[in-house]
Amino acid sequence: MEKEVKRYRVSPKHYLCLSPEEAVSTGITVGEETVEEISLTKGLVLGSLFYASIRGIDEYELMKIPVQERKEVLFNSRKEAARYIAENNSDGTLYLYSVKDIKSVPRENIGNLEDTVPLGILEELKKFGQTG
Secondary structure, three states, X not given: OOOXXXXXXXXXXXXXXXXXXXXXXXOOOOOOOEEEEEEEEEOOOOOOOOEEEEEOOOHHHHHOOOHHHXXXXXXXXXXXXXHHHHHHOOOOOEEEEEEEEEEEOOHHHOOOXXXXXXXXXXXXXXXXXXXX
């Protein structure tokens, strides 16, 4: 895996996604929530404010795993991240990364948001409009 990677999240959620569209599609988001692009570097960086557990497998294989099951998560401290990796690294593919930079992704730069809503959520929302 590369030494530097990019991941995305809908703040304040902690799990990380491969694209802004995937981040938005992970659940219902409201307009006030910010989609963030997170630049990460493998290993420790002095002065890093956040750390993450990143799965060291091919991105194509990673896409096959549901976001919440990937165990790619953002942490406030190195200690929290290291503990999480130690407890959840049964296959040996989780690595500690330091956050180099976080920047907002403008909503207009994200693909068609209506197309990214999971179908299951749309079906559940339709049920509210039906009367018994």
